[in-house]
Amino acid sequence: MSMEAFKENPWKESHPAYEKKTFFHIRPAPEFATAEVVVSSLYRACGFETLAEKDVPAAGREFAKDSQAPRIHERSGTKIDMETWRVVLNGVLESPKQPNQSSKRFLQMCPLVPDVALYSGSARLAGNSWNPGQLIQRMIGYGSENYQQAQNLWQKLYEALGISGTDDIWARWLHQEFGLRRRNGAEWKISHLPDEGGLPLQEKSRLNFPARQFVRDLEGVIQAKPFMTRRQWVSLLEAQLRLGSVAHVLWLCDVNYQVWQAIRRALHADDYPSAEEVGNRLISCTGHYLTYGNPAVPIIRDYASRYLVARIGINAVLWQLQVMGVEIKSLESCEELSGLLRKVGEKRNQLLAAGLEATVTELQEGEKNARAIACKKGIGSNLVEFARHVLGQRQTANEILRGYDQGYILRKKAEYSSAPWIVSMGPVSILALVHCCLRDAAGPRSIQKLCQHLAAYGIRVDRDNVTTGDLGRKLRMLGLVLDSPDAESGMLLVPPFDGTLKTQSA
Amino acid sequence: MGLHYFLSAPRDTSVPSTLKPQLLGISEALDPALAEPASKIQLSTRELFFGKDIDARFSQSIGEGLSQVRRLLTILEVELLQKLEQTDELLSSSAVRRRRPATARRMQNLIRDFACRFVRRSLGVRYGVTRECDMLAEFENVISGNTQLLHKAVKQVEALINDDDHFVVVLNSTFGEPLVPLPRRATVRTTKQRVRPVDSPTTGRPAPTVRFLSIGGKGHPLALTYELFRSVRELENGMLPASLPRPVVALLDTTKARLAGVVVRDEDILDGAEIRIGTRETIISRELGEFVVLNSREVSA
Numbered sequence: 001m002s003m004e005a006f007k008e009n010p011w012k013e014s015h016p017a018y019e020k021k022t023f024f025h026i027r028p029a030p031e032f033a034t035a036e037v038v039v040s041s042l043y044r045a046c047g048f049e050t051l052a053e054k055d056v057p058a059a060g061r062e063f064a065k066d067s068q069a070p071r072i073h074e075r076s077g078t079k080i081d082m083e084t085w086r087v088v089l090n091g092v093l094e095s096p097k098q099p100n101q102s103s104k105r106f107l108q109m110c111p112l113v114p115d116v117a118l119y120s121g122s123a124r125l126a127g128n129s130w131n132p133g134q135l136i137q138r139m140i141g142y143g144s145e146n147y148q149q150a151q152n153l154w155q156k157l158y159e160a161l162g163i164s165g166t167d168d169i170w171a172r173w174l175h176q177e178f179g180l181r182r183r184n185g186a187e188w189k190i191s192h193l194p195d196e197g198g199l200p201l202q203e204k205s206r207l208n209f210p211a212r213q214f215v216r217d218l219e220g221v222i223q224a225k226p227f228m229t230r231r232q233w234v235s236l237l238e239a240q241l242r243l244g245s246v247a248h249v250l251w252l253c254d255v256n257y258q259v260w261q262a263i264r265r266a267l268h269a270d271d272y273p274s275a276e277e278v279g280n281r282l283i284s285c286t287g288h289y290l291t292y293g294n295p296a297v298p299i300i301r302d303y304a305s306r307y308l309v310a311r312i313g314i315n316a317v318l319w320q321l322q323v324m325g326v327e328i329k330s331l332e333s334c335e336e337l338s339g340l341l342r343k344v345g346e347k348r349n350q351l352l353a354a355g356l357e358a359t360v361t362e363l364q365e366g367e368k369n370a371r372a373i374a375c376k377k378g379i380g381s382n383l384v385e386f387a388r389h390v391l392g393q394r395q396t397a398n399e400i401l402r403g404y405d406q407g408y409i410l411r412k413k414a415e416y417s418s419a420p421w422i423v424s425m426g427p428v429s430i431l432a433l434v435h436c437c438l439r440d441a442a443g444p445r446s447i448q449k450l451c452q453h454l455a456a457y458g459i460r461v462d463r464d465n466v467t468t469g470d471l472g473r474k475l476r477m478l479g480l481v482l483d484s485p486d487a488e489s490g491m492l493l494v495p496p497f498d499g500t501l502k503t504q505s506a
Numbered sequence: 507m508g509l510h511y512f513l514s515a516p517r518d519t520s521v522p523s524t525l526k527p528q529l530l531g532i533s534e535a536l537d538p539a540l541a542e543p544a545s546k547i548q549l550s551t552r553e554l555f556f557g558k559d560i561d562a563r564f565s566q567s568i569g570e571g572l573s574q575v576r577r578l579l580t581i582l583e584v585e586l587l588q589k590l591e592q593t594d595e596l597l598s599s600s601a602v603r604r605r606r607p608a609t610a611r612r613m614q615n616l617i618r619d620f621a622c623r624f625v626r627r628s629l630g631v632r633y634g635v636t637r638e639c640d641m642l643a644e645f646e647n648v649i650s651g652n653t654q655l656l657h658k659a660v661k662q663v664e665a666l667i668n669d670d671d672h673f674v675v676v677l678n679s680t681f682g683e684p685l686v687p688l689p690r691r692a693t694v695r696t697t698k699q700r701v702r703p704v705d706s707p708t709t710g711r712p713a714p715t716v717r718f719l720s721i722g723g724k725g726h727p728l729a730l731t732y733e734l735f736r737s738v739r740e741l742e743n744g745m746l747p748a749s750l751p752r753p754v755v756a757l758l759d760t761t762k763a764r765l766a767g768v769v770v771r772d773e774d775i776l777d778g779a780e781i782r783i784g785t786r787e788t789i790i791s792r793e794l795g796e797f798v799v800l801n802s803r804e805v806s807a
Contacts, residue, residue, distance in 0.1 A: 079797075079798075079799040080788060080790070080799050081788060083786070084783055084786045084788040087689070087783055087784045087786055088692075088783055091689055091690045091784055092678055092690055092691070092692045092783055092784060093678070094690070110678070112678075166771055167771070168677070168770045168771060169677075169694060169770050169771070169776055169779065169781065169792060170677035170678075170692060170694065170770065170781065173781065173790060173797055176797065226767070226771065227764075227767045227768075228763070228766070228767035229675065229677060229766050229767055229770050230677075230770075231677060231678050231679065231680050232680045232681060232763070232766075232767070235680040235681070400687055401686070401690075403682075403683050403684040404683065404686075406680055406681060406682040406683050407680075426682065427681050427682030428680055428681050428682060431681055477756055478681075478682075478756075478760070479756065479757070479760055483525075483527075483528060497764075497767075
């Protein structure tokens, strides 16, 4: 690989340090996925390690065929009749298809029990799918204080996702029935969590980014499991994964952009931030990505586009430095990032003389990459698709089932088909959020804490508009707030699952 | 012009935004202007009905209405009503009527309505007559410990929580999701969940202002709010459960959802419970910790 190959195809030929040894490279590269795909993939990543994503659609087809074969049904030793089992698969468990999938025949089930993930919930119906479960795995690594903590959380998640004797009766029955029909030798066994902490421990503790909040909240959601039915809990987990995964990806996009801006500053002025400044200014999530009540897709597209611009820029600098004999081996900490900026500053004249700026401008603004950078195709388009479909409310082909998805973060502003997607959370996401927000707190918390909690995920809510806006209305409808006129328009949050707080304090 | 300013001037600038909906709620519940026409004020010599003595008379003319209630109002109020009466008469005069009949009629309606509300509020506040004042009095009795009324309300709440003699949990729907169509529904039917009033300790502390009900003996107690109590009484008088107000439906749904989490895990409650899938006749029953498949026809036979 070389600078020439990079110029030829900048998306394929990233610098080895950027590709493998950077904490801000988005890996695995997100593509289209729905919230249920993320949950199903997490099941596989957690307990069915041997099953590859690309094998799921075939397994699903075979399973659907088997469910219609009387002989196979009898051989399984089940006590239930075949017709009822088919109603379970195609009616009760079925997750509604989207309008563009209405004519396709494939098994799409709500990931209630681990076995469902063996047959449905891959991002694509043919070919190689990306693995959203790995993204969650990496997020757990990023957000945990150390590897031990990440492993403990992984173990807890594995236990919660599995079905035990104390689980919901429906989940236990489904687990038993699916177990009788399991064929491909898959076994529900905890998988190994790779040691990918992202940043070094001492740096991580003073930085704020969405994965850190996500890890705390994931533990809260696991703790709430005994207080609801399995379907309710899975939807709660799904809501948390949606918010966390997209916030994580947007944060990475933003970090890339900030790093590129810092490199440009170093190229033009003597501005080399120290490691601490790099952490505070470039890495920490201080701003917000989305605003409650506002359209989201154009902003997501903007972040994706900026990420692509930055990716080209950073890689061009790394390749050019290599040509000049300066080898950058890794960028896995703020310290190393600060070192890179210093080196760029030192070699400023040589880099500019080598025509770095012209190369970057040509790659960023040239005709060849224009469509990719405008998020019309390739990585950028995939990123936008990922965020929009994971966050957005599921659109259903069957009109009766349009209320199926309640854990959304984005919803259509109006009924017409081209209506913009605005940030507006569904009841399940609000419940999950309020629960996680109150879990940290020992006493009562006001609405301000909720706003701060959302800000940790990069969503801005105007505190003054909460009471009268959509969020306030939904909070009241769900009985999650107490209006307190004594406190001059204060609103106090009420824990939705009161038992969880007791468990924690006990 | 004074009346126009009074009616259109913004008065809520100093009200905090959280207080506003609550004040609106209170004014809706307590406003004497909205009291039922059958509400009455007991005077020493006679009874004054809101409907026939105030509404009917003020709708004829302000003078007619004022003659009925003059003695019961303060001097200032009478003075204001007299001025309105003059306006009312002026608007009835043929000179005004002929020139702009529609405007005159509208104006007359407005001031008669205003005068009527004014009198209703003045008398209602003074004599303690509000909308649903009987119901409020009953609710007060329940809170202060009338066991008979409380028992009646508890039974009605129990009927609302349970479906006939069973407690039903929909297994494949989540919070906020509308009920899925019957062929796609999986439900578990367990034994009826009892509702009982919670006795709060009163020694050494003031009497509680809200009664709580425990449901199924477990989980979060349900507050017997005024709205719930009123709905229960209206159901008793023949209202259909489908007409329950939204906050009450939300309260019951939340309570059921909370209880469902406990019910689907508790082996004691689940013993003998039945899972039904869609409209199929197959029943999956839980007996002695095992799943048993039955047919509903056999069960009913």
